[in-house]
Amino acid sequence: xxxxxxxxxxxxxxxxxxxxxxxxxxxxxxxxxxxxxxxxxxxxxxxx
Numbered sequence: 001x002x003x004x005x006x007x008x009x010x011x012x013x014x015x016x017x018x019x020x021x022x023x024x025x026x027x028x029x030x031x032x033x034x035x036x037x038x039x040x041x042x043x044x045x046x047x048x
Contacts, residue, residue, distance in 0.1 A: 017042035 010024040015038040022038035037043040 015039075015042050017045050 007023060011032070012021045012023050013035065014021055015036075017037060020038060024032060028035050037046060
């Protein structure tokens with residue numbers, strides 16, 4: 001099993017739409033450098 005990490009130890013980014021910080025997620029492991037928005041809602045709002 002992998003080593004457990006505290007949530008405070010995970011990398012964070014700021015969402016350019018809502019200006020809130022969001023943390024790394026396992027599903028973003030391979031594409032973390034490409035992730036820009038915290039949610040699908042913010043991604044849709046950025047287009048409009």
